[in-house]
Amino acid sequence: MHKELKQYPLDFAILFASFAIALAFFWNLRHVLAAEKTLLLGLVSFYLLWGLAHHLYHHDLTAKVMVEYLSFALLALVMGLTLFQTV
Amino acid sequence: MKLKGRLANFLVPTAGNQWRAWILQPRFLTPLVIVILLGQLFFNLFPLVKPGVLGYSSDITPVKIVMLTNRERQKAGLEQLRVNTLLNKAAQAKAANMLAFNYWAHVSPSGQTPWLFFKQAGYRYKVAGENLAKDFTDSESVVQAWMASPSHRDNILDARFRDIGVAVVKGDFKGVKTTLIVQLFGAPVAGFADTTQPTPSSLAKNFNSFPSLATAKTINPLSVVKFGIVFAVGLIVGALVVDSWFVRRYHIYRLAGRNAAHAGLLLAIVLLVILTQPGIIF
Numbered sequence: 001m002h003k004e005l006k007q008y009p010l011d012f013a014i015l016f017a018s019f020a021i022a023l024a025f026f027w028n029l030r031h032v033l034a035a036e037k038t039l040l041l042g043l044v045s046f047y048l049l050w051g052l053a054h055h056l057y058h059h060d061l062t063a064k065v066m067v068e069y070l071s072f073a074l075l076a077l078v079m080g081l082t083l084f085q086t087v
Numbered sequence: 088m089k090l091k092g093r094l095a096n097f098l099v100p101t102a103g104n105q106w107r108a109w110i111l112q113p114r115f116l117t118p119l120v121i122v123i124l125l126g127q128l129f130f131n132l133f134p135l136v137k138p139g140v141l142g143y144s145s146d147i148t149p150v151k152i153v154m155l156t157n158r159e160r161q162k163a164g165l166e167q168l169r170v171n172t173l174l175n176k177a178a179q180a181k182a183a184n185m186l187a188f189n190y191w192a193h194v195s196p197s198g199q200t201p202w203l204f205f206k207q208a209g210y211r212y213k214v215a216g217e218n219l220a221k222d223f224t225d226s227e228s229v230v231q232a233w234m235a236s237p238s239h240r241d242n243i244l245d246a247r248f249r250d251i252g253v254a255v256v257k258g259d260f261k262g263v264k265t266t267l268i269v270q271l272f273g274a275p276v277a278g279f280a281d282t283t284q285p286t287p288s289s290l291a292k293n294f295n296s297f298p299s300l301a302t303a304k305t306i307n308p309l310s311v312v313k314f315g316i317v318f319a320v321g322l323i324v325g326a327l328v329v330d331s332w333f334v335r336r337y338h339i340y341r342l343a344g345r346n347a348a349h350a351g352l353l354l355a356i357v358l359l360v361i362l363t364q365p366g367i368i369f
């Protein structure tokens with residue numbers, strides 16, 4: 001992971017900054033279920049787009065790689081929705 | 088394949104798993120999603136089969152809600168709201184209606200608006216408003232959450248309102264023990280008055296007559312879900328770290344997603360878990 005971070009510092013800075021912004025918004029909008037769900041969807045969508053753009057840019061995008069991103073996105077989405085469903 | 092080999096394929100990159108641990112492949116992640124969905128279904132159905140086991144304990148009182156609401160108005164330089172017995176009755180009726188018909192919204196599934204409860208209680212208003220909350224643990228968190236939401240804050244800080252009514256009702260909501268909070272605001276039409284001044288003693292007297300169910304010891308469903316998510320994320324992030332170590336140690340070249348991106352997403356979910364507190368407002 002350390003190697004990836006060193007290899008693509010700008011790409012990861014964009015990704016992690018977007019996560020931080022989403023979490024800051026989440027903190028301000030906590031207890032409002034619809035806003036929380038929308039933010040979660042935005043966060044996961046951005047991750048997917050980031051994966052697509054990053055691998056396209058570095059010419060190593062394959063169907064297998066995209067399925068991997070989709071699996072992690074689905075997992076994160078389901079975890080987040082389960083959390084909000086329980087609140 | 089022997090157990091040791093299967094375990095190695097599951098946890099670390101090997102030739103047998105095409106240099107990507109099974110735990111990080113869609114073939115494992117997809118069933119995990121299905122397990123989580125089944126767990127969610129279980130959590131939704133369990134309270135209906137065994138009501139009263141899951142629940143949120145709370146220490147919320149109508150008196151405190153009124154005092155904290157008036158404190159916010161005072162800070163904004165507004166007039167304090169007077170507790171109105173008719174609005175208290177309307178709030179109580181709304182809360183009872185939500186518990187009876189298992190809904191949590193401003194408008195009931197049969198189309199009853201909050202204003203119907205004002206009318207049934209006999210409160211004639213010029214302007215009126217309603218704030219709802221549930222599953223909170225204390226009065227401070229409820230008012231803080233309302234103040235953080237623009238539409239709820241607008242109700243609390245609306246200079247037109249003169250009266251307030253609050254109901255804090257404990258009961259089974261879809262089989263889960265919870266506390267519903269209904270806060271009603273109003274300004275009566277000219278010539279209509281049924282109010283009580285907001286002195287602490289009269290506040291308590293106003294609310295004493297309203298019953299609430301005793302709080303039983305329950306399992307907090309949010310804590311159970313939080314534990315499950317953190318455990319699953321811990322397992323996968325651990326596998327991502329191990330995978331990265333193997334790739335670096337043995338100079339493995341393969342086409343795969345970025346472990347740091349996956350780990351970042353899952354850690355963001357863990358932060359969501361940490362930031363999520365019980366209680367929602369409407």
